Amino acid sequence: MKRLSWNLVAELGVNILAPWAVFSLLQPLYGDTLALMGSALPPLLWSLFELIRVRRLDAVSVVVLAGILLTVAATAFGGSPKLLQLRENAVTGLIGLVFLLSLCLRRPLLYHLAAATFARQGAEAAARLELFIATPKGGSFFRHLTVLWGAGLILQTAIMTWLVYLWPIGRYLLLSPFIGYGILGLLFAGTFWYRRSVRAV
Structure with a gap:
């Protein structure tokens, strides 16, 4: 519990x-654009550290790694501060769009993310998931969740894009993560509620 608290x-x-601290330190010396690029480094390095620490490349890790690479690419092309912020938010929207496009597949992307999580719990949990997805209820469950997450991530992108134009950069960097985490929290809460309501795995 103590370790979990420190990690959080x-x-x-x-x-x-x-x-926010990196931006505040760099902005007076280098201007908004370079300071904004520098502010992206701490979360990017943290995500890479976590991937290296886990030492496992599964579907969840691939999504995280794709987000890191897309963010790096968006930052590397430069541009105005607003454009950098918009590109970074576009990564979340792109992931949401990929979720929705995966509905065209026999098994949507969210199923593969769930399979990666169940695989960590052992062979019995993975087999239970396979039995569930083979039922009509299981297929419908993952498709509904895919719509929820795809639409939710695109909505998050729309809200963050609006805030880019509404707030100064410093306020945006400090407050927007709380909104982002709040939206993700609602998506997870909706997932757990729906899972219980249909008595899924």
């Missing part, structure tokens, strides 16, 4: 306070 504090610090 570290993650919140790296993803919320560190970007």
Whole structure:
């Protein structure tokens, strides 16, 4: 429990306070654009550290790694501060769009993310998931969740894009993560509620 608390504090610090602090330190010396690029480094390095620490490349890790690479690419092309912020938010929207496009597949992307999680729990849990997805209820469950997450991530992108134009950069860096985490929290809460309502695995 203590270790979990420290991990949570570290993650919140790296993803919320560190970007704002880096921007505040660099902006007077180098301007908005370079300061904004520098503010993206702490969460990117933290995500890479977590991937290396886990030492396992599964579907979840691939999504995280894809987000990191897309964010790096968006930052590397440069541009105005607003454009950099918009590109970074576009990564979340792109992932949401990929979720929705995966509905065209026999098994949507969310199923593969769930399979990666169940595989960590052992062979019995993975087999239970396979039995569930083979039922009509299981197929419908993952398709509904895919719509929820795809639409939710695109909505998050729309809200963050609006805030880019509404708030100064410093306020955006400090407050927008709370909104982002709040939306993700609602998506997870909706997932757990729906899972219980249909008595899924």
